[in-house]
Amino acid sequence: MAPKECESLMSSYKKRRQEKLDIYSIVRANKPLQLVDVRVSVTKDGMITVSFEGVHGSPVINGICIRRAPPLAASEVKHGSIACNNCAAEIELSSAQSKLIRMKFAAKYEKKIEELSGQCQLKSDECYEAWMSLTAANKQLEDVRAELDKRIFQNYYQDQAMEKQAEKLRDASNMYEHDKKFWVASINELESKIKNMKREHSQLSCEAHKSANSIPDLNKMIIAVQAIGNIRVFCRCRPLSKEEVASGHATIVDFTAAKDGELAMLTGGSTKKIFKFDRVYTPNDDQVDISADASPMVISVLDGYNVCIFAYGQTGTGKTFTMEGTNKNRGVNYRTLEQLFKIAEERKEIFKYTISVSVLEVYNEQIRDLLATSPTSKKLEIRQATEGVHHVPGIVEAKVENIKEVWDVLQAGSNGRAVGSNNVNEHSSRSHCMLCIMVRAKNLMNGECTNSKLWLVDLAGSERLAKTEVQGERLKEAQNINRSLSALGDVISALATKSSHVPYRNSKLTHLLQDSLGGDSKTLMFVQISPSEQDLGETLSSLNFATRVRGVELGPAKKQIDMGELQRMKMMLDRVKQESNSKDEALRKLEENFQNLEGKAKSRDQIYRNQKEKVNELELQLESKTESCRQLEKQLLQLSEEVKKKEEIGLTLQQKVKELENKVKEHELEESKTHKVKELENKLKERTQDFELHTSILKQKIKELESKLVMQGESLGFQSLEKKNKGLEEKLRQPTPGSAERPRVTPNEQKAWSRTGTMCGTDPQSLRSLNSSNGAMSQSGLLKGADSLRELRRKRELQSKGIENNFLLSASLIEHKTTLQKESNKGRHIDPSKALARVTRITKLATAQRPLSNNRINREQQATGVKERDNRTRVWSR
């Protein structure tokens, strides 16, 4: 029968019992028999047979309802029986059914074990995979860490290398900047030097050209000067004074052609006398115009020429006004000096000027120093320092550096002039006021030095020349004035006639003006005239004198070069030429160096640019590596988290594996127990067979003995035989010393006895009595059989120590079974469940003292004994 069918049988049995109860409760009036227990066995051909043992009458089975039983729980099924749900009695199953159930359970367990093994295997595989992935992840993590360390290490070294390179670059950059600055400074210096040298070179070239072409230029200059003339005469007419206007004096000067340097004098009637001068100024012309025309003389002075500007004319015609001017309307002296300082300032890059001023007057042919702070009795004389150079030793030469100082000096001179007379105007008319400006110029380019003079002279009135009717001091004054002016006229005449002798020394005036009047100097004469008709004679006299002066043809002006300086300059020129050549050479070398430096600078620039690009590239690489490091760290963190998770999973898996292993162990234990049960069953079977064999042998021997007894009984008598039989029985009942020697009754023996009893209709006791009656004859054979059993048992005990418990349990079961049989024989109705409970209790008591490992086996053996008994004891009760 298949396990499924067996299962259905059991379930149907249970259900039927339940259904039966319901049926009887419905059909109670018919008083049907109540089925307390039923033994159903299914034969091999699938038939179900029902036996009604112990039931009298003819029970009628109205019907059998077989239903599929619900699946039993594993705990409900015991070895060889199943538990009834209603009465808790164990329902005995046939060995085939038990086997099937066991097989089923075994199959179920095997399946479950297989499933669990599969799950375990799966879990193990999962664990292994997890472990492997964990190992791989760890390895990967280690690799990543190693890679990260490597990268960090590389980055560290790259950083260091970059730092070093950056340091080198910084040093190179600093060096480059320093070199650049140095080169720029050198280049600037060289450029300025080159400029100076070029300028010097051009100047020297010009000088050389000038020197080379000096003769033709000189000739040209002579021609030009001769054409222009180096004595220039400007004529200035003052306006009519208020008195003259009031007196009704008319103007006798015609300024119609003044712009052309011509003026006409109305000498009387319609006649006019025309005078021509270099300039003619009308009364309306102011100081500025006159000073502007005189400024070229200033340039000549600064260029190193001696210049003399003097004002000549009748008293009251405006000589002082022209030369000195007023505070509000300053004259030629101030404006000329102002111009002089202005141009000197403009030329300061090339010329260095040293200007000093002396203010003196010539009165009665005596020179008076107007700047002298204290009056001195020492007479100032004119001395000739070198050729063409005259000076007054002891005279104050006030060094002036600007026009303000000049003005102060002029004021001081004017004050000094006033000291000498109570009436300044009167005094000024009777003396020559002379302002000498000494200019020392040094050409910074060529070192040329010049000493030039500018004489600004306000002469005494010329009208006194004719009016010499005065006496005494006035006469003396007049004579001196006349002499000096006459000497001036003589000098001019000598110059005009190109006389070999010019009488400069005839007067202090001409003597002082010797180096600045005529010859190689430049002279400007202001002839001052009155427009009034009452001064006609004096005016014509002045105009005639001026015309004579203007007609003087002087030689070309000569530059007042210091000859020593000239020599030095020539030497310097040679030296400069040499220096120029050497400088040209140096310049060429410098230019070459400059080009080399420029090339080096360009190459350094290129290197710098390249290094800067490299630095930029390295910075970019560093940034990218830093970024990759960040990403790797991020990945590392993620991997660490994953590893943690996997470790947790691994731990849970390990825990599960342990649990599964425990379960597998439990199942293996169960399996081993099942296996042991099987072994025990097999052993039991073997023993049963042995026992049956021995029983059959014993039976045969008993039969033999019985036959012998029959034969002997005939000879000895029945009573003696009975006695012997009792004795043998007693002997048999007497316990043998030691449990090992005691003949134990196995369940098979009991079974055999039961069968025998059943078959013969007697109980085992009677059988024993029967046996004991033949004990004397069969004792040897019986003992022999018991000895062989003991031998077998001993051998099996060696194989399994638990066998002994089975025999003990069997013995106890036999005893109780005997008791039960006795009670049954007494006619008492015994509830099988109670009986089984008792047996179980006894068994428990018996097995409680056994080792724990044998509990299951004993329990099963005990249950087997009970089931065997129950199979043969079916009780029907109403």
Ligand SMILES: Nc1ncnc2c1ncn2[C@@H]1O[C@H](COP(=O)(O)OP(=O)(O)OP(=O)(O)O)[C@@H](O)[C@H]1O
């Ligand atoms: N161009 C002029 N415009 C206006 N006023 C003038 C001019 N020239 C001279 N005067 C005036 O005429 C007067 C006489 O002039 P100034 O004293 O200069 O003559 P002078 O020739 O110097 O006389 P002296 O010979 O006596 O010194 C002054 O009052 C002066 O202001």
